[in-house]
Amino acid sequence: MAIRVIVVGAKGKMGSETVKMIHSDDELQLVCGVDSALNGTDVGEVIGLGPIGAPFVNDLERALTDFNPDVMVDFTTPQSVKRHAQLAIHYRVRPVIGTTGLTQADIEELSQLAEQNKMGAIIAPNFAIGAILMMKFAQMAAKYMPEVEIIEMHHDQKLDAPSGTAIKTAEMIGEVREEHRQGHPEEKEELEGARGAFYQGFPIHSVRLPGLVAHQQVIFGSEGQTLTIRHDSINRTSFMPGVNLAIKKVVKLERLVYGLDKLLDE
Amino acid sequence: MAIRVIVVGAKGKMGSETVKMIHSDDELQLVCGVDSALNGTDVGEVIGLGPIGAPFVNDLERALTDFNPDVMVDFTTPQSVKRHAQLAIHYRVRPVIGTTGLTQADIEELSQLAEQNKMGAIIAPNFAIGAILMMKFAQMAAKYMPEVEIIEMHHDQKLDAPSGTAIKTAEMIGEVREEHRQGHPEEKEELEGARGAFYQGFPIHSVRLPGLVAHQQVIFGSEGQTLTIRHDSINRTSFMPGVNLAIKKVVKLERLVYGLDKLLDE
Amino acid sequence: MAIRVIVVGAKGKMGSETVKMIHSDDELQLVCGVDSALNGTDVGEVIGLGPIGAPFVNDLERALTDFNPDVMVDFTTPQSVKRHAQLAIHYRVRPVIGTTGLTQADIEELSQLAEQNKMGAIIAPNFAIGAILMMKFAQMAAKYMPEVEIIEMHHDQKLDAPSGTAIKTAEMIGEVREEHRQGHPEEKEELEGARGAFYQGFPIHSVRLPGLVAHQQVIFGSEGQTLTIRHDSINRTSFMPGVNLAIKKVVKLERLVYGLDKLLDE
Amino acid sequence: MAIRVIVVGAKGKMGSETVKMIHSDDELQLVCGVDSALNGTDVGEVIGLGPIGAPFVNDLERALTDFNPDVMVDFTTPQSVKRHAQLAIHYRVRPVIGTTGLTQADIEELSQLAEQNKMGAIIAPNFAIGAILMMKFAQMAAKYMPEVEIIEMHHDQKLDAPSGTAIKTAEMIGEVREEHRQGHPEEKEELEGARGAFYQGFPIHSVRLPGLVAHQQVIFGSEGQTLTIRHDSINRTSFMPGVNLAIKKVVKLERLVYGLDKLLDE
Known part of the structure; x- marks a missing residue:
């Protein structure tokens, strides 16, 4: 029934x-x-x-x-x-x-x-099930592959960077990942900002272009492999x-x- | 100690x-x-x-x-x-x-x-943790987003298609996904094979090119959104x-x- | 003026x-x-x-x-x-x-x-400049990297596969690429259709999922490298x-x- | 002969x-x-x-x-x-x-x-034909789609960011693109660096993770569409x-x- x-x-x-x-x-x-x-x-x-x-x-x-x-x-x-x-x-x-x-x-x-x-x-403040799964998987993966970067991409009328979803994802990763600064210790930015915004030592990058809607990928790297979790959303x-x-x-x-x-x- | x-x-x-x-x-x-x-x-x-x-x-x-x-x-x-x-x-x-x-x-x-x-x-027959996570997440996602396709990509010396990992992933998805044929019922292949190989009603596509090593993405779609889980492996x-x-x-x-x-x- | x-x-x-x-x-x-x-x-x-x-x-x-x-x-x-x-x-x-x-x-x-x-x-029958550029670049690349596969992805209400754009792209590539069958000569499909539809010896794959709109990637492979050209379109x-x-x-x-x-x- | x-x-x-x-x-x-x-x-x-x-x-x-x-x-x-x-x-x-x-x-x-x-x-200082094509196509596309961002991704032992190839690509784009600052004029970085490094007004993002080798994507956006050109290189x-x-x-x-x-x- x-x-x-x-x-x-x-x-x-x-x-x-x-x-x-x-x-x-x-x-x-x-x-x-x-x-x-x-x-x-x-x-x-x-x-x-x-x-x-x-x-x-x-x-x-x-x-x-x-x-x-x-x-x-x-x-x-x-x-x-x-x-x-x-x-x-x-x-x-x-x-x-x-x-x-x-x-x-x-x-x-x-x-x-x-x-x-x-x-x-x-x-539930967010009902987009794909986004919820992306965040959950990102948190699970971070336990085993703690080297991670987030790239979020939105239309160019968006005012804030990083997006709320990126920050929420970063917080969830932060709950399970031991805080440490990623990248080579002697890494040098020839152009300031190239390595993105750091949250507890891992970078977040914000792309803003016309033609984009709301997208995010979380990339995990370890020796010889990468794991990427990506969500693309186009409407309500x-x-x-x-x-x-x-x-x-x-x-x-x-x-x-x-x-x-x-x-x-x- | x-x-x-x-x-x-x-x-x-x-x-x-x-x-x-x-x-x-x-x-x-x-x-x-x-x-x-x-x-x-x-x-x-x-x-x-x-x-x-x-x-x-x-x-x-x-x-x-x-x-x-x-x-x-x-x-x-x-x-x-x-x-x-x-x-x-x-x-x-x-x-x-x-x-x-x-x-x-x-x-x-x-x-x-x-x-x-x-x-x-x-x-453990497979120690590639990124691949293990990809398969596990794919199975979890299939419960909530049962429309799915797998694209696996390997170097062009590989003999079998789909790859063993793709088949294993498909089996794991099959355990939780109610079997049904995806795509429009009147869908028509103008060129045979375009829609890939069907496993319990969902397609698997195998790409073979020089310059590739071992890659797989599992794409889930539902209204207005897609979720993609991707693993790239380059060596032992x-x-x-x-x-x-x-x-x-x-x-x-x-x-x-x-x-x-x-x-x-x- | x-x-x-x-x-x-x-x-x-x-x-x-x-x-x-x-x-x-x-x-x-x-x-x-x-x-x-x-x-x-x-x-x-x-x-x-x-x-x-x-x-x-x-x-x-x-x-x-x-x-x-x-x-x-x-x-x-x-x-x-x-x-x-x-x-x-x-x-x-x-x-x-x-x-x-x-x-x-x-x-x-x-x-x-x-x-x-x-x-x-x-x-002009098609004014989507990004799609036009994708096709043009694909044709140019095929001269130098003749091993290629096309993956086109559309919403699951689409009836024809491959898409018209994929076929047009394949024709443009065919004009400059010497026809030959790609993949290992002894390659074997364990599941029929896995290797896609062949056009002059190179494969085209069609993905159909809810949440997609109109997307295409053309992937070229040669030793040690791949080049990918991708177009994503969301509306008129x-x-x-x-x-x-x-x-x-x-x-x-x-x-x-x-x-x-x-x-x-x- | x-x-x-x-x-x-x-x-x-x-x-x-x-x-x-x-x-x-x-x-x-x-x-x-x-x-x-x-x-x-x-x-x-x-x-x-x-x-x-x-x-x-x-x-x-x-x-x-x-x-x-x-x-x-x-x-x-x-x-x-x-x-x-x-x-x-x-x-x-x-x-x-x-x-x-x-x-x-x-x-x-x-x-x-x-x-x-x-x-x-x-x-020729660089014989990687895929990289050469990526740069050439990026320059061609920038004439018609001048809103662009570059994401380059390398292994985490790399010291400089952005990569030499990213800078060369940006210079080639700069030759044809009228200089202007991208993004919303009132855009605000909640975390510094999120929007990347700006070259003549368009952003470059550098990702560094173990498991990566040498990769770059150039993303062009215009109304309702994006065009992405990507090169992945794994060895000599x-x-x-x-x-x-x-x-x-x-x-x-x-x-x-x-x-x-x-x-x-x-």
Whole structure:
């Protein structure tokens, strides 16, 4: 039997992608969408799918009680997400939260609530499963091949370098790699900056060019061999396999899991 | 205190690389080399390192008893390797076996012997740690991104296609991926062979060119993103980090482990 | 002084991209757009740029005479493109034609017309300059490094394999490469298709995965080295640098040039 | 009929590779090797090929006169190379010079000598044809796609960064690219060095890892697309196709050509 899902924020960019993803998977069923400004209209008609038999409901509490959902997916705002999650757990509907903005204290509080109620719950700031796997593998590889460099490549309108993903990857590598400065001790930069930015002794390089979107490779070297882990992302649909996974996993959990990477071990 | 190691077959290609690797790691100490035709000569002098203070011994049993080793590394022949391993366990020296040719029954027998004696032992047909990691990551990724293709690339003197590593990788992916034919159902090859060789419905491509050595990439695709895991190998020294790891792990084991990949979880 | 341009078909997909490109380049000036259903309205307003001071004109002849253009860019239909080109040359406005569907005879006829009038004209079936460069470089490299394989990679909804670009590349390589079968003479496919599709003795491999768009690499190998030429394309804007180049080149020509690759030599 | 070749410095590293290359090509014939300390011995026997029917001669002048060669290949020393070239031209044998150390004045002088005698001559500081092609293509591409970054990757024992090849490539690109600073004007390095070393406004990144040998990629980006040119080199044999090309080209020349890249246009 299909997992019954409601999507809060179903009209938004991520929300409507989620509706499309659910609609195309026989193991999932959208029972309603939630949007304060819409009521009764078919969700599919609003987002351009044509009628799909699931209405918009303008009140979350009613969606949670009248439609008998198993899972609530939330892509809304930092202001409302905490209350949404509390309500869902209260009505024994497992929350899958992609909205960012929850504090450490919020997460802790929701985690206790989930545990008391033996309910599954998932909060994930990044649903791009390929990126999550890249970071996880990079951390695993660093234990055995501690000489590493990161090359991240983005479009040339990006302001910050290195990217957030590169820094997150570097931190995860740093947790398992004994800190040491790479390269020959007498290495010399003829042009300053050539060897990149050093994080705990290993370099990160940032490439910015038109025609690129969001790419990263992590290269590990040891005697006679290199291992490269690379992720290429071209658009927002890349988050959907991660949301799909979260919906299917959360119904089997009895506690809150933070971060899609933790989910991969379950 | 350094781990005391003897190398059986220390004069051979893999054996002498192993001696060099041990010599360059402060946590390891070579106590003697074993070669039936040499006795008393310094191992380092024979293999071109200069004197290193460890002699050749022409009798394995004497090496195991008189030199108080913790670990025996064996790169010899299929004919002798089983007896070597039995002897080592008997004298409470942990074997690390890179020699191929042991049967399934041999491995089973040695495994029971190790377990009875609560002794660590490692048998690994492939010590290239980067290749092992590539295969392991590929298997992990296939659970979440089941659309996959393998491209392996070797020098143009190679006779078999796909490579053994590609087939082994495909088998490991096959263990976790639900079998299905990839590509569009009405896909058409204008030139036969373009879509590669299919293994359980996913393609493997073999590139053969002068200037290549041994390379493989495994590419996973899902909506809006791809994840690529790539290994490049240029020579035999690529096996040494794996041998190093095995020596350091085997002293902490109380049973036999087959395959370097299993070791990565310990 | 800026080159004065009119765009025929300015409301269409390629036409409106062309308008945006012209608008963002100080060396070019859009003087009007041509569309049979629009007259007087600002082109920028119609395509979402806001007013840019260039009106739509519903008659090509009037656009060519009243607006004093240097160049006419045409992205319209196979039915009308020939007459458009003839008219442009008649009024001494150089045509840049991206519309496909002209026959060999049409091209010949327009070529003679351009020559008689000592007018520049450009017809290009493919304006993706990166792809054009990839094919040109591949042909140049094949003279010196005749061992080559092509790997093309596209999304998994593509029906034909190999791609048209891969076949065009292979043909261009075939023009300069002495035909011979690559790989070891005793090479053996353990799984059929592993070595790809052979074109004049060299292999082409087609990868199809979700998350890919349109990519191709051409790999040349010779002793101790490989040379790789790779093109990655993610959307239609990739044609604009080629259109830009054509506009700037056509004003210096006194004859018709067919194919953007020919233009690179001018 | 095969081109008759003598190799000066046939016992050295590059010289003996050259002998092997000539021996394996039916269009070339080694007539003798020159080495001041050897006379009469078969060249093949000295370098491990077995007898090949070409003797060592201890006097260059005698080799040039008695053996009727078409081409002289010289891999010797900066001290002697100029005199060798002069002698060769005097006896109407075309020189192919791989020895480095000739001054600009020397090259000028030899160039005039070749011209007066209507003789072909080639001097090339780098014979790696793949690297030469990479640099040439990079320069050609920069005209049409001026947004570019270079990533060069070498083993971690290399002292200088960027590599000489990267700097040479950057200079060649600089000759055709209008200087401008790439990246967003308000781009900010969170970690210093992330954006690499800037040469005339475009970045160069240097990666140093064990397991790498000598690799470089030049990435060009424009709207919606990227073009990548990559060279991977693993050893000294990579120079032989370039030497082979030079021998075959020099017999058709009537002047001196400096640099293998110039040769590609002939």
